[in-house]
Amino acid sequence: MVATIKDVAKRAGLSQATVSRALNKSGYVSQETLARVEQAAAELGYQPNWMARGLHGKSSNLIGLLVPEVMSLYDNSVIQYMTEKLHAHNYGLMLCIHNERADLDLKYLQLLHEKRVAGIIYTHPLNGDNSELVHQLAEHLPIIELNRRREAGLLDAVLADNIQGARQITRYLLGLGHRRIALIMGEDELTTGQNRLHGYQLALTEAGLPADRRLIRIGSFSRQHGEAAMHDLLDEDVAPTAILAGSNRILMGVLKTLTARNIHIPVDLSVAAFNDTEWLQIWNPPITTVDIAVEEMAHWAVDLLLKRISVPDVKPTPREYLLGTSLIIRESCRAV
Amino acid sequence: MVATIKDVAKRAGLSQATVSRALNKSGYVSQETLARVEQAAAELGYQPNWMARGLHGKSSNLIGLLVPEVMSLYDNSVIQYMTEKLHAHNYGLMLCIHNERADLDLKYLQLLHEKRVAGIIYTHPLNGDNSELVHQLAEHLPIIELNRRREAGLLDAVLADNIQGARQITRYLLGLGHRRIALIMGEDELTTGQNRLHGYQLALTEAGLPADRRLIRIGSFSRQHGEAAMHDLLDEDVAPTAILAGSNRILMGVLKTLTARNIHIPVDLSVAAFNDTEWLQIWNPPITTVDIAVEEMAHWAVDLLLKRISVPDVKPTPREYLLGTSLIIRESCRAV
DNA sequence: CAAAATTATGGAAACATTTTCATAGAGTCC
DNA sequence: GGACTCTATGAAAATGTTTCCATAATTTTG
Numbered sequence: 121m122v123a124t125i126k127d128v129a130k131r132a133g134l135s136q137a138t139v140s141r142a143l144n145k146s147g148y149v150s151q152e153t154l155a156r157v158e159q160a161a162a163e164l165g166y167q168p169n170w171m172a173r174g175l176h177g178k179s180s181n182l183i184g185l186l187v188p189e190v191m192s193l194y195d196n197s198v199i200q201y202m203t204e205k206l207h208a209h210n211y212g213l214m215l216c217i218h219n220e221r222a223d224l225d226l227k228y229l230q231l232l233h234e235k236r237v238a239g240i241i242y243t244h245p246l247n248g249d250n251s252e253l254v255h256q257l258a259e260h261l262p263i264i265e266l267n268r269r270r271e272a273g274l275l276d277a278v279l280a281d282n283i284q285g286a287r288q289i290t291r292y293l294l295g296l297g298h299r300r301i302a303l304i305m306g307e308d309e310l311t312t313g314q315n316r317l318h319g320y321q322l323a324l325t326e327a328g329l330p331a332d333r334r335l336i337r338i339g340s341f342s343r344q345h346g347e348a349a350m351h352d353l354l355d356e357d358v359a360p361t362a363i364l365a366g367s368n369r370i371l372m373g374v375l376k377t378l379t380a381r382n383i384h385i386p387v388d389l390s391v392a393a394f395n396d397t398e399w400l401q402i403w404n405p406p407i408t409t410v411d412i413a414v415e416e417m418a419h420w421a422v423d424l425l426l427k428r429i430s431v432p433d434v435k436p437t438p439r440e441y442l443l444g445t446s447l448i449i450r451e452s453c454r455a456v
Numbered sequence: 457m458v459a460t461i462k463d464v465a466k467r468a469g470l471s472q473a474t475v476s477r478a479l480n481k482s483g484y485v486s487q488e489t490l491a492r493v494e495q496a497a498a499e500l501g502y503q504p505n506w507m508a509r510g511l512h513g514k515s516s517n518l519i520g521l522l523v524p525e526v527m528s529l530y531d532n533s534v535i536q537y538m539t540e541k542l543h544a545h546n547y548g549l550m551l552c553i554h555n556e557r558a559d560l561d562l563k564y565l566q567l568l569h570e571k572r573v574a575g576i577i578y579t580h581p582l583n584g585d586n587s588e589l590v591h592q593l594a595e596h597l598p599i600i601e602l603n604r605r606r607e608a609g610l611l612d613a614v615l616a617d618n619i620q621g622a623r624q625i626t627r628y629l630l631g632l633g634h635r636r637i638a639l640i641m642g643e644d645e646l647t648t649g650q651n652r653l654h655g656y657q658l659a660l661t662e663a664g665l666p667a668d669r670r671l672i673r674i675g676s677f678s679r680q681h682g683e684a685a686m687h688d689l690l691d692e693d694v695a696p697t698a699i700l701a702g703s704n705r706i707l708m709g710v711l712k713t714l715t716a717r718n719i720h721i722p723v724d725l726s727v728a729a730f731n732d733t734e735w736l737q738i739w740n741p742p743i744t745t746v747d748i749a750v751e752e753m754a755h756w757a758v759d760l761l762l763k764r765i766s767v768p769d770v771k772p773t774p775r776e777y778l779l780g781t782s783l784i785i786r787e788s789c790r791a792v
Numbered sequence: 793c794a795a796a797a798t799t800a801t802g803g804a805a806a807c808a809t810t811t812t813c814a815t816a817g818a819g820t821c822c
Numbered sequence: 823g824g825a826c827t828c829t830a831t832g833a834a835a836a837t838g839t840t841t842c843c844a845t846a847a848t849t850t851t852g
Binding site: 477504505 | 807808809810811812
Binding site: 124136140168 | 837838839840841
């Protein structure tokens with residue numbers, strides 16, 4: 121049988137209340153009493169029961185992380201960082217993966233609510249929209265939007281500066297002499313896609329180039345879309361000289377098509393991507409990409425969430441962190 | 457304010473007890489009452505409070521998943537499946553990532569213990585060994601070894617049949633006419649590496665071939681080892697005609713080296729791997745590999761754990777599930 | 793030196809459930 | 823037709839904490 125606070129109290133010859141205060145360093149407790157409590161607790165190997173603890177304040181010591189998948193952006197480093205940081209603050213991390221599906225997302229939102237998590241770090245699914253529920257929940261508990269957003273200024277958010285990133289890499293390609301740069305992008309409803317498109321167009325405009333409709337392929341952030349769009353682009357009268365793949369998944373499709381058509385990077389075509397993965401370094405040739413510091417993203421998200429939890433504010437002014445992007449130049453783009 | 461069972465009871469004109477029974481489908485409840493309860497619950501948007509629920513039985517409704525990383529084997533599908541299944545049984549999943557480090561692993565083991573998790577699904581870290589603590593913990597709560605094991609027969613385990621898998625793919629290469637098949641493998645302390653080596657040797661022996669020491673490169677499951685070992689093998693007097701990369705990380709290193717040396721797969725060299733990832737399909741040429749059904753692995757692990765939790769047995773006979781492997785033939789190996 | 797503030801502790805309520813016990817009507821058995 | 827069993831429900835206990843309220847002792851303030 122595991123020791124409860126009652127057992128500690130009995131052993132120390134004190135009341136539960138005092139033991140609780142001593143252990144939590146809340147109210148007044150004398151030095152001597154504190155020592156007695158600590159010794160008794162140690163002797164009994166007492167560990168507070170997490171559930172009973174959470175029962176009172178009505179939030180558990182859990183925070184929910186609801187994301188589309190555990191790869192690319194949400195890979196080891198992000199999740200690892202979050203786990204570690206949260207554990208250090210005595211929070212557990214409850215991971216849910218909605219797999220871009222709104223129905224699963226909904227289920228998990230409810231679940232996290234039921235589990236009375238203290239807060240949620242949330243990435244919208246691509247297919248479907250539960251933001252109504254999200255905003256509703258946000259009235260009771262802090263929610264941080266991570267990496268994606270549907271509407272600006274409503275919730276706290278930690279985002280990549282996608283406008284800047286897209287502009288940066290498009291400029292780079294323009295600098296190499298490319299004039300027909302195609303953009304294969306995913307869903308348009310989210311700021312991610314919108315902003316990347318925006319940054320791309322911005323760079324073109326700055327260079328005095330018109331945005332050619334046929335070079336912009338908006339579909340989904342999927343391998344299928346990347347594959348099909350790439351085929352399509354190659355079948356155009358005037359094929360592009362550079363491709364900007366809007367995500368890792370899209371990139372996979374692009375690469376698949378190029379292999380199938382026996383088109384070589386970068387001699388026949390330059391390719392650049394968004395976000396970095398180890399496989400992009402391994403690829404022959406290594407792929408140039410725009411990346412963000414994911415650890416930093418994780419850091420801000422957790423930090424902000426913990427702050428919101430510790431200083432409850434009924435209607436806080438939404439904060440927004442915009443993460444700078446960095447261009448990782450490899451060998452997949454050549455000058456023309 | 458969130459609705460409690462009390463509110464539901466009041467609205468339905470019943471007692472808390474009846475509502476509880478109705479919602480949990482435990483004791484006797486009439487059809488009519490059940491309907492009333494469900495309607496009231498729906499109207500109030502009632503969600504049971506998880507912690508009050510867990511307070512009763514002495515274990516939290518959490519189970520711990522302690523794994524090295526969230527990629528390759530432990531990717532979306534595995535974690536997604538586990539989350540879903542566990543949630544369906546009213547358990548939460550607490551994810552911890554030890555990143556192959558024994559010190560982190562230790563920390564998380566203690567943490568999971570403190571949090572009174574009802575059980576742990578556990579994958580040993582490669583660097584270092586906490587199995588003593590693991591066995592100690594296993595006396596109090598069910599622990600399932602996942603995918604890796606240090607010693608047979610002590611704990612419940614869900615493992616891939618690595619002997620069979622390695623044998624299968626080695627046979628395949630032998631069938632293509634290869635006689636000099638190199639194996640680049642990781643740590644030897646875990647059954648994973650041991651068994652894959654064993655299966656490899658088994659297939660060679662069956663074919664009446666001697667196991668050439670110089671073709672076996674045991675190091676770590678890392679990209680670095682793959683890279684170095686591949687270089688080394690190519691510098692041998694008689695270079696191998698086929699490479700068996702012991703993990704995805706090792707494979708990355710192998711591919712990197714081959715690119716650097718301008719060696720083409722499969723014309724110059726055949727390459728096969730263990731475990732499947734989307735990038736293996738994308739690679740040019742797509743890489744042949746031995747894979748296991750990860751969903752099945754997740755399924756057995758969760759199933760077994762839930763069984764152990766529901767039927768507590770002080771000293772259960774350890775169960776072992778061995779998952780069959782399947783050979784996924786792509787285009788990275790050619791007949792010689 | 794009296795009043796007020798601070799320090800220290802215990803008793804009991806509160807948290808939201810589940811579970812046990814009690815009660816009682818309705819069938820069923822012999 | 824009495825003894826049982828089955829069905830259905832409610833009251834209350836139990837779970838392990840934290841927090842609120844009360845009570846004193848001690849210290850500070852005016």
